[in-house]
Amino acid sequence: GQQVMQIPQYQHVQEGEDFTTYCNSSTTLSNIQWYKQRPGGHPVFLIQLVKSGEVKKQKRLTFQFGEAKKNSSLHITATQTTDVGTYFCADLPNTGNQFYFGTGTSLTVIP
Amino acid sequence: DAGITQSPRYKITETGRQVTLMCHQTWSHSYMFWYRQDLGHGLRLIYYSAAADITDKGEVPDGYVVSRSKTENFPLTLESATRSQTSVYFCASRWTGDNEQFFGPGTRLTVL
Known part of the structure; x- marks a missing residue:
């Protein structure tokens, strides 16, 4: 099946620092979604990107879809303790109904 | 209250026993999914359903059975845990x- 790789696996940052997680695939990605899961919680949908080179912003969060649609990134500016959690990317191929999740990046924010 | 609920929230069982996990949603969503989450593997799809009486395998279906007789319910059974x-x-x-x-x-x- 499709493999979606995500790096880094863990990231510790000081509060106020920036954070970026990357989602990569050897095959073309179709519909990239990003989810956030708080410790002990469930994944919550953040955003979907579908177009090559697309950039979307949600307050301090910036989401990008690569020009070749082989990668995506989530960047958080000036992290806060409320950003703590695991961030997942997921791809939904155009030809199917099955989502393929990356392994996630666990973010710890040190006050 | 509307939404998607699961029961039980916690379950301890023994090897070989049958276990059924329940899922109920009140939105009349067509699609329903079951994932398992393990450290280092992220979320992996077990089974999904596009509508009542239509189910399909995901990445890791072995050892699991699903059914969907009603749109709002999608139970997952481990036949022999x-x-x-x-x-x-x-x-x-x-x-x-x-x-x-x-x-x-x-x-x-x-x-x-």
Whole structure:
């Protein structure tokens, strides 16, 4: 099946620092979604990107879809303790109904 | 209250026993999904359903059975539980034509 790789696996940052997680695939990605899961919680949908080179912003969060649609990134500016959690990317191929999740990046924010 | 619920939230069972995890959603979403979450593996799809009486295998279906006789319910059964099925199980749903998935609170299953 499709493999979606995500790096880094863990990231510790000081509060106020920036954070970026990357989602990569050897095959073309179709519909990239990003989810956030708080410790002990469930994944919550953040955003979907579908177009090559697309950039979307949600307050301090910036989401990008690569020009070749082989990668995506989530960047958080000036992290806060409320950003703590695991961030997942997921791809939904155009030809199917099955989502393929990356392994996630666990973010710890040190006050 | 509307939404997607799972029961039980926690379950401990023994190897070889049958276990059924329940998932109920009140939105009349067409699609429903079962995932398992394990450290280092992220979320892996077990089974999904596009509508009542239509189910399909995901990445890791072995050892699991699903049914969907009603749109709102999507139970997951482990016919003979094994220790490797110790995991957190999430149910999710979405509308047809909208890719946003809504996840339930999860069931933490331990197989001894």
